Amino acid sequence: MFPLRVLSAYLLTAGLICAADSDAVKQAAARVEQRFAQAPEALRPAFRKLAAEALQQRYPDLASQFSDPAAAPALPRVATPRTPPSAEAAAIQKSMGQIRSLATDAERGSVVIKLAADIRALPAGREKLGLASSLSNLATEGDLGKEALNQVAAALAQALHETGGAAGNYIELAKLVRYEHVTPPPADPALDAATAVLELRDQVLQETGFTLTALDGKVYSLNALRGHVVLLNFWATWCPPCRKEMPDMQKLYERYEKKGLIVLAVSDEKRETVEGFLAKQNYTFPILLDPGRSTNTAFYVEGIPKSFLFDRQGRLVAQSIDMRTESQFLQMFKTAGLE
Numbered sequence: 001m002f003p004l005r006v007l008s009a010y011l012l013t014a015g016l017i018c019a020a021d022s023d024a025v026k027q028a029a030a031r032v033e034q035r036f037a038q039a040p041e042a043l044r045p046a047f048r049k050l051a052a053e054a055l056q057q058r059y060p061d062l063a064s065q066f067s068d069p070a071a072a073p074a075l076p077r078v079a080t081p082r083t084p085p086s087a088e089a090a091a092i093q094k095s096m097g098q099i100r101s102l103a104t105d106a107e108r109g110s111v112v113i114k115l116a117a118d119i120r121a122l123p124a125g126r127e128k129l130g131l132a133s134s135l136s137n138l139a140t141e142g143d144l145g146k147e148a149l150n151q152v153a154a155a156l157a158q159a160l161h162e163t164g165g166a167a168g169n170y171i172e173l174a175k176l177v178r179y180e181h182v183t184p185p186p187a188d189p190a191l192d193a194a195t196a197v198l199e200l201r202d203q204v205l206q207e208t209g210f211t212l213t214a215l216d217g218k219v220y221s222l223n224a225l226r227g228h229v230v231l232l233n234f235w236a237t238w239c240p241p242c243r244k245e246m247p248d249m250q251k252l253y254e255r256y257e258k259k260g261l262i263v264l265a266v267s268d269e270k271r272e273t274v275e276g277f278l279a280k281q282n283y284t285f286p287i288l289l290d291p292g293r294s295t296n297t298a299f300y301v302e303g304i305p306k307s308f309l310f311d312r313q314g315r316l317v318a319q320s321i322d323m324r325t326e327s328q329f330l331q332m333f334k335t336a337g338l339e
Contacts, residue, residue, distance in 0.1 A: 022059075028203040029055065029062050032196040039193035046167035047193050054201045057298065058208065089127050092118050096131075099138055105325070109144035116151035124162035129169065132156040136172050140180060140322040141241055149182045157185035170194035179321050201300060205308070206316045210295050212266060212288040215275065220264055220288060222314055228262045229336045230310040231329075234301045235265055237277040241323035242305040246283060248326040253285045256338060260312065262286075268293045311336040 032051050036044055048066045055063035085093060095115055102108045115135055122128040132155045139152040153176045160169055167190075174194035176182045185191065209222035210232065222230065233249065235242035246265070253263045263285035267274050274287060290296055299308065309318040309332050318332040333339065 025055070025059055025200075025203050025207070026062065028196075028200045029059075029065070032066075032193075032200050035189070035193045035196040038189040040164070040190055042164075043167050043170070043190055043193070047197060050167060050171070050197045051200055054197065054204050054300075058204060085127060086122075088118070088122060089131060092131055093134075096134060096138060100141075105143045105145070108142065109148040112139050112144055112148040113151050116148070116155040119155045120158055124159070126163065129156075129159040129163050129165055132159040133165075133169055133172060136176060140176075140320075142323055143325045143328050146182075149176065149180050153177065153180075153182040153185065157188070157191075160190070161186075161188070167194065171197065174198050175321055179319055202316060202319075205299060208298050209314075210298070212264070212290060212295060214286045214288050215271065215278075216286075218286065220286060222310060225262060225310075226314050227312050228260045229256075229312060229333065229338045230314075231261065231263045231332075232299075232308045232310070233263065233265045234267075234296060234299070234304050234306045236267055236269055236304055237273055239304050245305055245323045245325070246281075248324070248329060250283050250285065251326065252329055252333075256333070259338060261333070261338060264288055266290050266295060268296055307332070309333070309336055 029051070032047075036047055036051075039047060052063045052066040055066070084090075092115055095111060099108050099111055102111065112135065116132075119128060119131050119135060122131070132152075136152050136156050139149055153173060156169070156173050156176070159165070160173065170188075170190045171194045173185070173191055175198065177184050177191075178195060178198050211219065211221040213219050231249070235246070237243075249263055249265070253261060265283075265285060266288045268290045270291070271289060274289065278287060299306075303322070305320075305323050307320040307324060307329075308316060311317045317335040320328070320332070324332070330339075
């Protein structure tokens with residue numbers, strides 16, 4: 001039987017932790033408000049919506065502060081004729097379509113650097129912004145090198161400075177700065193607002209945790225894994241980059257398991273689909289199922305693969321935008337004190 005005095009102490013400690021967490025979220029929300037006030041007025045409603053979505057599940061009262069009940073309902077989108085790309089843009093698009101077929105990250109990095117320069121040379125406009133955004137999504141797949149990422153971020157920042165963009169474009173750039181550690185572009189109030197949204201999301205994620213069931217029926221939760229370094233990876237059997245990074249995850253799991261590393265790979269697919277794929281593999285780390293996508297949704301998993309790293313105290317210390325190589329995973333592990 002659980003002693004009453006121990007239970008009381010546990011509840012008191014839990015209450016203090018929850019209160020501290022709540023205060024941290026409130027502080028993050030206050031920073032969001034401050035940065036939103038400096039952002040371009042046209043972007044504020046979209047940023048406020050993103051902040052409200054981040055808070056809605058755990059902090060509905062705080063979320064309501066970012067909601068605008070007087071906002072007009074979104075108008076239906078009107079299809080507009082697509083103008084053909086310019087010759088320069090068409091050439092860039094063709095080259096981007098070939099990046100994944102290149103043999104090595106070094107080759108891909110060289111091509112990305114050239115494409116970033118080509119994009120920067122284009123005249124200002126939506127075409128330029130769209131290409132810079134597309135390149136930023138490709139450049140995070142694997143280890144293309146810091147120079148390539150810096151050049152991509154610079155191209156996206158330039159396009160945004162020249163043309164402006166949607167809140168989502170600024171979130172893309174903020175992710176490169178926050179999670180890929182690119183050289184920050186010149187100060188930009190819209191980028192500051194996007195960064196504040198990511199900071200708020202991460203603070204909420206810190207408290208969200210997860211509880212998921214593995215294929216073997218074992219239940220894993222973040223709270224129960226204190227004392228371990230936890231790599232939470234979202235993947236799918238149909239995803240080529242996911243399949244490409246899994247052997248590296250297995251190698252690192254074997255190398256660091258005795259030092260406290262736990263690798264948890266989460267799929268939202270049907271059990272039989274996952275089991276069919278794994279029957280041809282030799283992965284020994286736990287495979288978890290998220291059939292209702294509740295954990296995918298809670299962790300803002302909009303594309304896969306995506307990984308989150310928690311240290312031995314259960315703190316979220318690193319995350320990836322895309323596929324990681326062995327060396328990139330090792331860099332993440334250092335942030336959790338695992339070397």
